[in-house]
Amino acid sequence: MDSESPDSLPVAPGSEAEDGQASHRPSKVLLVTGMLGAGKTTALRALEDLGWEPVDNFPVRLLPRLVSTAPGPGHSSQSLQGSDGSEPLAIGFDSRTRGFDPYSVISEVRALAETGEIDFTTLFLDCGAEELERRYNETRRRHPMAGDWPAAAGIAAERELVAPLRRWADIVVETTHYSTNDLGRTIRELFAPSAPQGMTVTVSSFGFSRGMPPMADLVFDMRFLDNPHWVDSLRPLTGRDQPVADHIAKDAAWQENFARIRDLVMGLLPLYEAQGKSYLHIAFGCTGGKHRSVFSAEALATELRKAGHNPGLLHRNLDSHASDLVEGGARVNAR
Structure with missing residues (x-):
């Protein structure tokens, strides 16, 4: 000393x-x-x-x-x-x-x-x-x-x-x-036995036509689902609107594949936490970022809340103008 x-x-x-x-x-x-x-x-x-x-x-x-x-x-x-x-x-x-x-x-x-x-x-x-x-x-x-x-x-x-x-x-x-x-x-x-120790989980939607989110940890491409953009009455709506939700949910590919995504995420969350990860960003993408990705992100956020998590929810392109050019113009090679 x-x-x-x-x-x-x-x-x-x-x-x-x-x-x-x-x-x-x-x-x-x-x-x-x-x-x-x-x-x-x-x-x-x-x-x-x-x-x-x-x-x-x-x-x-x-x-x-x-x-x-x-x-x-x-x-x-x-x-x-x-x-x-x-x-x-x-x-x-x-x-x-x-x-x-x-x-x-x-x-x-x-x-x-x-x-x-x-x-x-x-x-x-x-x-x-x-x-x-x-x-x-x-x-x-x-x-x-x-x-x-x-x-x-x-x-x-x-x-x-x-x-x-x-x-x-x-x-x-x-x-x-x-x-x-x-x-x-x-x-x-x-x-920190009594301090909040859970990860900060964010679920987001985005449009591939405007680029992928650079910091996403898990990215799911939802472009395999039927695109509401090609339904005139649904085009001005978003994945938050019930008619769009009903349209996507009727797709035979939705139920089974979303269940797989949900189960995968639920299984990964405790593993990420055990590794000390502080932030987890789960992103859903579709072409324009207004319909399929928004509906999917909302659905996963709901499932996470049911499981006791408190995810943040972001829709990157929800307010963007999804023009026909973004979605592919005329319906040729629709999806």
């Missing part, structure tokens, strides 16, 4: 040292540490997605000043906020951090916790030596503590150095057999 005391740092206007009041203190502080290469960066990114304010490679000697500083603009987590509205902090540090001394870290945190104003939790990320060595070899990075020796020597020295933190930590996560997605899912399960 650096010999410099936090008390020797300059006093900022409005700080606790100046006015004697603990203002803007976050009620939650999570210390994230562990073996180098065990997944600290991945964990901090997952925490940021959950509403924590991450600070990486932070000198723990400055911890008293950090936790008494108001969060920056734009932080407004509602599920994790402290009683004063402050953002919960996730502070990452490891053996590379300046002035790193495990015993001083423990002493510093215990002193702050005794005030009763901050809820500290320590997460230690561990990983087997062979897996860590494999990761270093894979990335071709040198272990900071290895010097001219193999990575295994640096890993062994580091493990001995951080052992007090591992024994002291509230939570130890072993990442030897974890993928990045596995670790992200574990972090979500540990630190």
Whole structure:
């Protein structure tokens, strides 16, 4: 630990040292540490997605000043906020951090916790030596503590150095057999058990004649269905109108194929969520983007709601003027 005391740092206007009041203190502080290469960066990114304010490679000697500083603009987590509205902090540090001394870290945190104003939790990320060595070899990075020796020597020295933190930590996560997605899912399960964790699902319609949506994850081409555009009374209507819906539903190809699409999507949703996907865009296309794709998107959104999801619904070309040129002019090679 650096010999410099936090008390020797300059006093900022409005700080606790100046006015004697603990203002803007976050009620939650999570210390994230562990073996180098065990997944600290991945964990901090997952925490940021959950509403924590991450600070990486932070000198723990400055911890008293950090936790008494108001969060920056734009932080407004509602599920994790402290009683004063402050953002919960996730502070990452490891053996590379300046002035790193495990015993001083423990002493510093215990002193702050005794005030009763901050809820500290320590997460230690561990990983087997062979897996860590494999990761270093894979990335071709040198272990900071290895010097001219193999990575295994640096890993062994580091493990001995951080052992007090591992024994002291509230939570130890072993990442030897974890993928990045596995670790992200574990972090979500540990630190956001009551926060909304579902994906943001969007269902949309579009016209192929105006280009495909560039960011869609799943695209279904509905041009195999009978086209209401070629029915004069239906042409000015959209897939939201009942006459168009009845026309499409009477197509023998509709029922069976939509059921397959619905079942495929329902089966994929939990798999995407398990991989930590935050957004899923399901798009339906037809020629002009007004009839078949709109009806299909509306139908899937209804099925998703019945299953307990809350999808967003977008119709990209619904208000576009679907001229005969867009739909193909005269009915030659109609579909």
